[in-house]
Amino acid sequence: MSALLEVSGVSVSFDGFRAINNLSFSIGPAELRAVIGPNGAGKTTFMDIVTGKTRPDQGEILWGDRSRSLLKLNEAQIARAGIGRKFQRPTVFEDQSVADNLTLALKANRNPFAVLGWRPSNASEARVVELAAELGLADQIDRKAGELSHGQKQWLEIGMLLAQEPRLLLVDEPAAGMTLAEREQTTALLCRLAQTRAVVVVEHDMDFVRRLNCKVTVLHQGSVLAEGSLDRVTRNPDVIDVYLGR
Numbered sequence: 001m002s003a004l005l006e007v008s009g010v011s012v013s014f015d016g017f018r019a020i021n022n023l024s025f026s027i028g029p030a031e032l033r034a035v036i037g038p039n040g041a042g043k044t045t046f047m048d049i050v051t052g053k054t055r056p057d058q059g060e061i062l063w064g065d066r067s068r069s070l071l072k073l074n075e076a077q078i079a080r081a082g083i084g085r086k087f088q089r090p091t092v093f094e095d096q097s098v099a100d101n102l103t104l105a106l107k108a109n110r111n112p113f114a115v116l117g118w119r120p121s122n123a124s125e126a127r128v129v130e131l132a133a134e135l136g137l138a139d140q141i142d143r144k145a146g147e148l149s150h151g152q153k154q155w156l157e158i159g160m161l162l163a164q165e166p167r168l169l170l171v172d173e174p175a176a177g178m179t180l181a182e183r184e185q186t187t188a189l190l191c192r193l194a195q196t197r198a199v200v201v202v203e204h205d206m207d208f209v210r211r212l213n214c215k216v217t218v219l220h221q222g223s224v225l226a227e228g229s230l231d232r233v234t235r236n237p238d239v240i241d242v243y244l245g246r
């Protein structure tokens, strides 16, 4: 299986401090991956680099079937190329309904000229219903987003990203602040999504990572320290040292 995203030998420094140090990472087109690591390991910077927010000082990032260099693209072009990012705090339009939020996201998926004069069509309404069902929000579709629980807002925002049909979804700490039932639903959602696209989940909560039941990449000091199943990486003495701070 060839990679969808291939990060090779990437480094970035801030005022002489190497936040990302010769990092290599790759993910396939339909794969779920958890990225873990202690505070300051470089997880956020890694996502910033992949989404074009931060430019690396060296290295290469190749994307898609034609191995296009992401380093030549700006943030908006990278998003349009199919990389979606979910930040930790949900940012939905609280005064709009679930359906309206999803409709707006579908609209945002059109090119700037197509958006002029865009009206919801039967096809887009059907897609909104389909997305709501996929998110487990079918019975909430007419509710204002502001009335949803924290977990439901997170799913709605994931749905708004799905409206853009990303091939890679980067998700930052999805389980934070969720109830146990919401976490279980989130696990199921992420696993389902990863059947047809790449999903990278950055997470501190090891119980949640265990439930994802996927390959884990451990970052430390801006590099990959270990990779494999959660059981395997948590038995790795280097990983134990880093987490226990020895």
Ligand SMILES: Nc1ncnc2c1ncn2[C@@H]1O[C@H](COP(=O)(O)OP(=O)(O)OP(=O)(O)O)[C@@H](O)[C@H]1O
Residues within 6 Å of the ligand: 014, 015, 017, 018, 019, 037, 038, 039, 040, 041, 042, 043, 044, 045, 046
């Ligand atoms: N813009 C910046 N300027 C200076 N230093 C930065 C900047 N961004 C990140 N860093 C430093 O780079 C290192 C990696 O930070 P990063 O936020 O990527 O880690 P992280 O793994 O996401 O941490 P956490 O789990 O605490 O969110 C840290 O030491 C951080 O202080």
